[in-house]
Amino acid sequence: MENEADSIKQFITKFFENLQSTVIEKGDSLVISNVPEKFEKFYGKKSPYIFVFKSEDKNSQNEFIEKGNYLLKTISNFLEEQGSTTLLKINFDIDFEKEIKKRIKLNNCQIEKLIPKKKNNFFFRFTFNTSFQYLNEKEKMTNDIYLYENKIIDGDLASYIITEGNKRDVIMPDIKEPYNIAKEKVKELIQPKITLLAKNLSEKLSKEIERINRHFIQETQELKNNLKKSTKKTEKEINEELEKKINEFEKDKERAINIEKQKHSLNLNTKLFNTTLIYYPVLNYDCYLINEHGKRIIEVSFDPLTKELKQIFCESCENKIEIINLCSSGHIICNKCLIKCNSCNITYCNKCLNIICESCKKKICKKCAIRCNNCSKVMCKDHAIYDKVTDKCYCSSCLKLCERCQHKKESNRFKTSKKTGAEICEDCYRLEMQQKTLKEIFKK
Ligand SMILES: [Zn+2]
Ligand SMILES: [Zn+2]
Ligand SMILES: [Zn+2]
Ligand SMILES: [Zn+2]
Ligand SMILES: [Zn+2]
Ligand SMILES: [Zn+2]
Structure with a gap:
């Protein structure tokens, strides 16, 4: 029974691994330590345990485990009473800032500083135990299903440093949907085993039914032979008795077949043994970016599991x-x-x-855009004219040179000189008018 020993060994390994115990394989034996007190109490024995699976390996130092053994019964009972949720944390030995800086590529700016904000990411592990009960056999199968963002993933915690998690670190996510997905997956995983067992059982049942039928035929024949020997009874009486007995036999046969059917049925029971929420830090940082003209804080997150930046x-x-x-x-x-x-x-x-100089059509920034004080056109600094007198800017078409004062003035405010007929600025016009009034006063 080499295979049976192997499957028991595998089952025990998985069981203790799920309990976060240390399982070491030494040759054909298993050395198990760091067993939670909860199980030690249940089993009534303190760890470490040394288990062997072949009778020839048995000695006073170890426990020989075979089918129906006390340990297996204890595990079985323990599993049924549990169905617990475990919180685990993956600890990473990574310099996050270095990893982030390695992955951020910058062109016209630099990282001034990285300020960490802590956050976690998580995935689930559902451990299901399925028991297959048939004839006098009981087999167990353990399946671990890992889910990340409601998708089944190939999980393996072996390469990580795992510690017990702290409930304060995480907000428990909704378990219903991942659980349903995992349950469907288990159905898929146990199907081949069910198919195989069902086939074996139906073959065995057919043989049993055949045996019962043969037995029935033989009994009936025996009865007939025996009744024919008796001379005291009439043929009618013989036939009546024969019919009655065959009827009874028929009932016995049906009963026997039903018992066999019951015996050869497969009892299946899948139970959720453990839900594990495994979380790990996704490091979120406030990243301060600067260059000589601007600055900005952006959030960068680094997932140590995928080793990727968001x-x-x-x-x-x-x-x-x-x-x-x-x-x-x-x-x-x-x-x-x-x-x-x-x-x-x-x-x-x-x-x-998004600003365009209306004069040269160049794209310019807000700071470089100048609005004409007269017509409101937007220009670049090359196409704006600054008027010292008014301390204002104008576009070239809104300013005109006054021939009289030699100053550039707003073109729509020019007036015609009464004296020369030239276009002059408002100020020069006012002066001309004042001089004219003065002259008229002196004339009187
Ligand atoms: Zn772009
Ligand atoms: Zn911008
Ligand atoms: Zn321009
Ligand atoms: Zn500019
Ligand atoms: Zn203008
Ligand atoms: Zn003028």
């Missing part, structure tokens, strides 16, 4: 960013969306750089 998206074109640029107004943008102001050469995103 994708950052361009705030202008909304595509994924490979290399980060900082717009001088603080936007995070991709290489394609980065443009320079044609006037000051400072970098912006194309959302921010």
Whole structure:
């Protein structure tokens, strides 16, 4: 029974691993330590345990485990009483800041600092125990189903440093949907075993039914032979008795077949033994980006399990960013969306750089845009004219040179000189008029 010993060994290994005990295989034996007190009490024996599975390995130092053994019964009872939820935490031995800095590619800015904000990510492990009971046999099967974001994943905790989790660290997520998905998966996993057992049982049952039928035929024959020997009875009496007896036999046969059917049925029981919520830090940092013109804080998160940074998206074109640029107004943008102001050469995103000089049509930034005080047209600094007298800016078409005072003045405020007929500025016109009045006074 080599196979049976193997499957018992496997079952015990899984059981203690699920209890977070240390299971070491030494040759054909299992050395189990760090067993939770809960189980030690249940079993009535303190760990470490040394289990062997072959009778020839048995000695005073170990326990020989075979089918029907006390340990197996204890485990079975323990499993039935449990159905617990465990919280585990994966600890990572990683320098997160270094990993993040390695993964962030920057073009026109630098990381000033990274300030951590703690957060967790998690996945589930559902452990199901299925018992198959048939004839006088009882078999057990344990399945671990791992789920991440409601998808089944290949789980293996062996390569991580696991410690007991703290309930305060996590908000328990909803378990219903992942549990249902895991349950369906278990059905799928146990199906081949069910099919195989059902086939074996139906073959055995057919043989039993055949045996019962043969026995019935033989009994009936015996009865007939015996009744024919008796001479005291009439043929009618013989036939009546024969019919009555055969009827009884028929009933016995049916009863026997039903008992066999019952015996050969497969009793299946799947129970959720344990739900484990395994969480691990997803490190979220506030990343301070700066360059000489702007700054911005963005959140970066690093998942130590996938060793990936959460994708950052361009705030202008909304595509994924490979290399980060900082717009001088603080936007995070991709290489394609980065443009320079044609006037000051400072970098912006194309959302921010949306002003066009009405004179030369160059794209300019807000800081470089100048509005004409007269007509409200927007210009770059090359196309705006500053008027010292009024301390205001104008576009070239709104200012005109006054021949008289040699100053540039708003063109719509020029007047025709009564003296020379030339176009002169308002101020010069006012002066002309005052001089004219003075002259008239002196004439009197
Ligand atoms: Zn972009
Ligand atoms: Zn500019
Ligand atoms: Zn911008
Ligand atoms: Zn211009
Ligand atoms: Zn103007
Ligand atoms: Zn003037």
